[in-house]
Amino acid sequence: MKLKIDRSAESHSREARRPSRLRIGMAAACLGAFIFCGCRLDMHIQPKYLPYEPTSFFADGRSERPPVPGTVARGQLRLDELFYTGRENGVLVDKFPFPITRADLERGRERYNVYCTPCHDYTGSGQGMIVRRGFPQPPSYHIQRLRDEPAGHFFEVMTDGFGAMYSYAARVEPADRWRIAAYIRVLQLSHNARISDVPESERSQLSQSSGNQNSAQSTGQAQ
Amino acid sequence: MGQIFHRSTNMVSRISIYGAVLIIAALAYALYAIAMSPWYTNVGVKLQQPVPFSHRHHAGELGIDCRYCHTSVENSSFAGVPPTQTCMTCHSQIWTNSSMLEPVRASYRNDTSLEWQRVNALPDFVYFDHSIHIAKGVGCTTCHGQIAEMPLTQRAGTLYMSWCLDCHRQPEKNLRPKAEVFDPFYQPPSRLHAVTVDGMEFTDQLTMGRYLRKEYKVASLQYCSTCHR
Incomplete structure (x- = not known):
């Protein structure tokens, strides 16, 4: 009995305080709603397409669109026949569309080591790692037929593919394809040079430089 | 009571x-x-991919250069996920009967995209550019971890802002010679293993890092607008 009375007395005093409690409760609810409203990912996931982002807008799901057939982007009209096809008047030619400097050869070697060595290997004999794993072996660059081919031939093979070899046009820019072609000439020369090709003043360095070449090659292989 | x-x-x-x-x-x-925790950062978490592509096999055992597939890494903000044509360059001839590779062949046949799950993704409010890091001597494995030892690709860094800033505040801790940027087995210099740059032998990362920083003109960029632009 006593307990009941106590309770009612307490509830009475509570009633007097009720409005302030309600206010606190409402404030808390507002704050909570406010905080959770802040939990949005608008900035994390912005309404824009980053590379490779899928889309539901196009049927194939790609946000990257191929150019409409027949369109040519400004500056991409390929008028320079030699530079883009390795041909002049439709005939493969044995020359380069720009003068090849040492820097071009270095760049050619770098690109060759990245894109060609898996099959053609570092010396161009066609014993690359992928060939050792079962890919049909390409001919060595050091056979007479390929020594006689014009530079444009190598450019064309890289551009369009040849036999089992796919096109590398999407992976290697035209200028770099020419530099690789120039480096293939370097490889060919390295296997088919006579002492008379070396200027007499340089011959004394031959033993020295061959030592350097070996070490360069072995680090190349290690990579 | x-x-x-x-x-x-x-x-x-x-x-x-x-x-x-x-x-x-x-x-x-x-x-x-x-x-x-990996539960939150996804570090070391292997995602379900359409094809269980192994970097350990391709980059490690076969020694294929990173750029063979990630062609745009040197001159673009993104490294580039290879098109199916790149896979088929080799797989039109080898492992042609493998059922594991059927999604690749189907993608090539039907001109549909292989839907890879992104392993490393930054929030859209972060601008990141691969090419400048490559050009300044930050190696692939510095951020992507021991990729040549990953049978399935996984995230190696938290990609937190603090993770970026750790290096941006002290780039010398991670720089390596430009010639070694793409080497997945590169080891930083130590007392047991010297790294040669420009004819100089270094046995300590910080000493070499400071030299490279000067040589490559690496700035310690910490402006907000460097990444949040």
Whole structure:
């Protein structure tokens, strides 16, 4: 009995305080709603397409669109026949569309080591790692037929593919394809040079430089 | 009215008052542990991919250069996921009967995209550019981890802002010679293993890093707008 009375007395005093409690409760609810409203990912996931982002807008799901057939982007009209096809008047030619400097050869070697060595290997004999794993072996660059081919031939093979070899046009820019072609000439020369090709003043360095070449090659292989 | 709480609860209240500090510290640690856990950062988590592509096999065992597939890494913000044509360059001839590779062949046949799950993704408000890092001597494995030892690709860094800033504040801790940027087996210099740059032998990362920083003109960019633009 006593307990009941106590309770009612307490509830009475509570009633007097009720409005302030309600206010606190409402404030808390507002704050909570406010905080959770802040939990949005608008900035994390912005309404824009980053590379490779899928889309539901196009049927194939790609946000990257191929150019409409027949369109040519400004500056991409390929008028320079030699530079883009390795041909002049439709005939493969044995020359380069720009003068090849040492820097071009270095760049050619770098690109060759990245894109060609898996099959053609570092010396161009066609014993690359992928060939050792079962890919049909390409001919060595050091056979007479390929020594006689014009530079444009190598450019064309890289551009369009040849036999089992796919096109590398999407992976290697035209200028770099020419530099690789120039480096293939370097490889060919390295296997088919006579002492008379070396200027007499340089011959004394031959033993020295061959030592350097070996070490360069072995680090190349290690990579 | 009887006692609601037993006398022994006095001790509990005392402990909880003095333990408040400990409890807050434990909560903070728990939050930190969650934020650093693979569950939250995805570090070391292998995602379900359409084809179980192995970097260990391709980059490690076969020694294919990173750029063979990630062709745009040197001159673009993104490294580039290879088109199916790149896969088929070799797989039109080898492993042609493998059922594992059927999604690749189907993609090539039907001109549909292989839907790879992104392993490393930054929020859209972060601008990141691969090419400048490559050009300044930051190696692939510095951020992507021992990729040549990953049978399935996984995230190696938290990609937190603090993770970026660790290096941006002290680039010399991670720089390597430009010639070694794409070497997945590169080892930083140590007393047992010297790294040669421009004819100089270095046996200490910080010494070499400071030299390279000067040589490559590496700035320690910490402006907000460097990444948030």
